[in-house]
Amino acid sequence: MTGTESRREAIMPAELPAAPAVNNTYSYGVRAGDTLHIAGMVAFGSDGTIVGEGDIAAQVDQALRNMEAVVVAAGGSMADVVATTTYLVDVADAPVVSAARARWFTGDVKPTHTVVGAAALGRPQFLVEIEGTAYLG
Template sequence: MRKQFITPKGTHAAATYSYAVRAGNTIYLAGHVGRDANGKVVEGGIAAQTEQAFQNLRRTLEAADATLGDLVKLTIHLTDIEMMTVVREVRARYLTPPMPASTAVEVVRLAPDVLIEIDGTAVVDDTD
C-alpha cells in the first residue's frame, strides 16, 4: 500500500513530524493546534485556538484530497476540560452529522500557550 506524507500549504513548517499520513483510503492526522501559518499560537483563548485548529485540520485534509466530512474519529486534548463547551460550539460550525466518534481528554499541559490539540482519522470513500 502506498503511503503519502502530507504537508499542507498555509500551516507552519513541522520538521519533526508529518501533519498527516494517507495510507490507502485512510488518513491519520497528527495533533493540530491553534497556530497560524507562521507557527504563532493565535490570541483569543480557547475559541480562537479551536477555530484555528479546525482550519488547520481542514487544510491538511484538503491536501490529502479529503474533507472534514471524511473524519471518522477525533481526539481532543484540553488543558482544562471545562473549556469543552466552547470547543463544542466551534466544532459545530465545522462538522455536520453524522458526527465522527470523539474523545475529549484533559491533559496537564501542551506546548507553551497551547490550550487545545486535536488529532483524528479520516476515511475517504472509494471512487471506483
C-alpha cells in the same frame, strides 16, 4: 522503497508552518490507502505564530482550520473526518469545543469524539490540541 512505504504519503499543506513538523520529526498527516491520520492540530497560524493566545475559542477554531487544511491537501473535506481526540488543558472548556464542532462538522454523520484532560501540551500557550482520522475512500 518497500511495498508498505509506497502505500503511505506524507501530507504537508502549504498553509501550515513547516518548521514545527520538521523540527519535531512528524508529518501533519499521513495517508495510508483510504485512511488519513491527522496529527494533533494546535493554534499555529500559517506563519508559525500562535493564534488566540489565552482564547480557547480562537484556538479551537484555528486547530480545526489547520485540520481542514490537512484533509483538503489529502483530497478530502471535513465531512470525511470520522474520529477526533481533543486534548484540553482545562476540561471546563469542553463546551467551547462542542460549539466549534457544531460549526465545523455539519454532515449527517458526525465524527466520534474523545476529550482528554492534559496537564500540558507542546507549548505552554496551547490550550487545545485536536487529532483525527479521516476516511477518503
